[in-house]
Amino acid sequence: MGNKQQITERIAALLKDSKLSVTETRTKILELFMKSNGALEHSDFEKLAGKSFDRVTVYRTLQTFLDKGIIHRIPTTDTSVRYAVCKSECTEHHHHDHHVHFKCEACGNTICLDDTNIPEIQLPKGFAANNVEVVVSGVCKSCK
Amino acid sequence: MGNKQQITERIAALLKDSKLSVTETRTKILELFMKSNGALEHSDFEKLAGKSFDRVTVYRTLQTFLDKGIIHRIPTTDTSVRYAVCKSECTEHHHHDHHVHFKCEACGNTICLDDTNIPEIQLPKGFAANNVEVVVSGVCKSCK
DNA sequence: CATAATTTTGCAACGTTGTTGCAAAATTAC
């Protein structure tokens, strides 16, 4: 697969689109997202990339990507925070991730089910919905 | 409201039902849950109860209540962990909280919409659902 | 392309959150 160069260029374009400097750290982190077949959490970057960059830089990079609408967070029931890359509809000031998230209890992976839509929720009178998050847990396709 | 004594007795009964010793900490924490009109997170207990008991005791108490099916966790998109008391259908080994959670962006409160059911989610082929969590954010009844 | 302006990074230092072992205190069982 000699498309490594191409991926690097696509990532650079993505960063420039968001008006971000193209740096080694940002490129590497986006690469890890694209290689991965699921959501990543902070500790994954240290595992996957070794000590090639500082903890603090990872925190700041993820925050920047969130701000720019490049990645989104996935809710969990514990203290961990999972991130996944957004689809192209997300912009700096508005995320549009109306899809379901699935956490596999076997392999531990969390994935975005991009084509599974969030159903309408009928709330009690007086409540106004702004955003709906759905996280399904169970057994994924690969672990079945 | 002279029913303080009654509440204490109901709490003692609840603890005994779960085969737990009736202690000051456990009673106080359950009282706080009952007084509160929303979910609580760990730091709330220090705020609400002052330094009347140790941080470690709060962690252990919440874990015990989780294990016994007295409280449940509510997923969040940040590192905080929110807890709310379960309905009576929950038991030691099985939680049965099939309700929607609502987080108000105005007052910050998270509440259980006990009567709002979770809709069926149509997953892609090969995925098996075990549990579905729904968290809606927006503006609540009181803040409307 | 060289240099200036801007942005990002790494480090150190610190704060918060959560965990564990153990002895003292409280609760429950007898």
Next chain:
DNA sequence: GTAATTTTGCAACAACGTTGCAAAATTATG
């Protein structure tokens, strides 16, 4: 009331996350 069991508080530690600041890298400019 006393013994057995459970819970609590403390100390010590580990993991996670934040901030200020100087050095390094990137981008803008002539």
